[in-house]
Amino acid sequence: MLTAVARRDLSAPGLYYDEAIFAGLAKDFVKGSAAGPHMPFTTIGSLFGRPFPWFVQNYFGGLKCWLLIPSFAVFGSSVAVLRLTTLFCSLIALLFFMLWTRKLLGLPAALVAGPLLALDPAFFYLSVFDWGGVVPSFLCRASGFYFFLAWTRERKWRDGLLAAVSLGLGLFSKIDFAIILLGCGIALLISYRQAVLAALRNSRAQIVVCSLAFLVVACPTVFSLSDILNQASVSAGQPGAFDEKLHAWEAMYDGSYFFRLIQVGGKFDWMFGNAATVWSPFGLAVIAAAALLLVRALRA
Numbered sequence: 001m002l003t004a005v006a007r008r009d010l011s012a013p014g015l016y017y018d019e020a021i022f023a024g025l026a027k028d029f030v031k032g033s034a035a036g037p038h039m040p041f042t043t044i045g046s047l048f049g050r051p052f053p054w055f056v057q058n059y060f061g062g063l064k065c066w067l068l069i070p071s072f073a074v075f076g077s078s079v080a081v082l083r084l085t086t087l088f089c090s091l092i093a094l095l096f097f098m099l100w101t102r103k104l105l106g107l108p109a110a111l112v113a114g115p116l117l118a119l120d121p122a123f124f125y126l127s128v129f130d131w132g133g134v135v136p137s138f139l140c141r142a143s144g145f146y147f148f149l150a151w152t153r154e155r156k157w158r159d160g161l162l163a164a165v166s167l168g169l170g171l172f173s174k175i176d177f178a179i180i181l182l183g184c185g186i187a188l189l190i191s192y193r194q195a196v197l198a199a200l201r202n203s204r205a206q207i208v209v210c211s212l213a214f215l216v217v218a219c220p221t222v223f224s225l226s227d228i229l230n231q232a233s234v235s236a237g238q239p240g241a242f243d244e245k246l247h248a249w250e251a252m253y254d255g256s257y258f259f260r261l262i263q264v265g266g267k268f269d270w271m272f273g274n275a276a277t278v279w280s281p282f283g284l285a286v287i288a289a290a291a292l293l294l295v296r297a298l299r300a
Contacts, residue, residue: 001118002087002091002118002124002127003084003087003091005124006083006084006087006124006127006128007084010079010080010083010084010128011079011080013129013262013266015079016129016131016266018130018131018132018133019079019082019129019130021038021039021056022056022064022065022068022082022130022133023068023072023077023082024038025038025042025044025051025053025056025062025065026053026065026066026068026069026072026077027072027077028044028050028051028053029047029050029051029052029053029065029069030069030072030073030077032049032050032051033050033051034051039056039057041055041057041058042055042056042057043055043058053065053066054220055220055224056133058224058227058228059174059175059176059221059224059228060133060173060174060175061169061172061173061174061220061221063136063140063169063172063173064130064133064135064136064173067085067089067136068082068085071084071085083128083129086127086128086129086130086135087127087128089135089136089139090123090126090127090135090138090139091127092139092143093135093138093139093141093142093143094114094117094118094142096139096142096143096145096146097113097114097117097142097146098110098111098113098114099146100142100145100146100149101113101114103146103149103150103153104149121258122255122257122258125258131258131261133173133174134174136169136170136173136174137170137173137174137176137177137180140166140167140169140170140173140177141167141170141177141180143162143166144163144166144167144170145163145184147159147160147162147163147166148160148163148167150163151163151206152195152199155203155206157206157209160206160207160209160210161209161210161213163210164210164211164213164214164217165213165214165217167181167214168213168214168215168216168217168218169217169218171214171217171218171221171222172217172218172220172221175221175225175228190297191293191296191297244268244272247272251271251272251276253282253283253286254276254279254280254282254283255278255279255280255282256276256277256278256279256280259276259277259278260272260276263277
């Protein structure tokens with residue numbers, strides 16, 4: 001259904017800079033030569049004598065470009081191929097999310113959770129128009145969590161290594177994936193501390209090897225961490241930076257972020273100038289769920 005809706009008009013909204021950067025680097029590799037200079041902090045290597053994108057920015061790995069290369073090689077480079085490839089990756093992530101939910105909560109929960117996420121307008125919007133390159137992050141998160149949960153159930157090396165590689169690619173793809181890992185790690189310790197301690201005692205070798213695999217996959221980002229933090233501190237010190245982050249956080253939880261952005265034509269500095277025309281209770285639901293889970297964790 002999502003594919004049918006997306007195919008109605010794959011050219012709207014028009015191509016924007018994030019998409020152009022990813023697609024341009026992937027197209028360079030397929031053609032075998034660079035069309036021109038790229039942005040500062042872009043790192044281009046060589047693979048089979050072709051320009052291979054390692055980093056789009058120092059905080060942003062080239063995973064999205066890698067996902068586009070096979071599609072461009074087979075179907076050609078166009079906006080339609082770009083967006084259908086992005087949608088395909090997002091649907092694979094949705095499948096992993098449903099498999100993870102089924103393994104965690106059972107089939108009925110998965111059959112409810114999948115359509116709820118798929119039919120969320122923000123999910124559909126990002127699945128086609130990948131603003132900020134979040135689809136690779138979602139794919140790595142959903143697959144990594146599924147394989148990690150499978151490992152906790154059966155302790156198979158295959159599941160542990162696949163989880164490590166998926167989560168390592170997520171961190172390599174974009175540095176903000178570290179916040180997801182940190183938050184989920186804290187939640188895991190609070191909610192399942194006995195199971196975590198048991199795993200550390202009984203599966204120490206697997207945990208060490210999988211941790212090393214995670215670090216090997218994510219090491220390009222880990223080695224760039226100092227430059228990333230220095231750049232972030234400079235950006236954070238600019239006038240209005242804190243207000244912008246606060247407004248973005250509020251708009252994310254009241255459901256108005258993408259509506260605001262579309263209404264002003266993608267101009268970030270205009271999007272918080274007026275009141276939003278939409279509102280969602282999602283933020284209140286998050287607060288209520290967090291309070292409920294905290295009470296359950298304290299009682300456990």
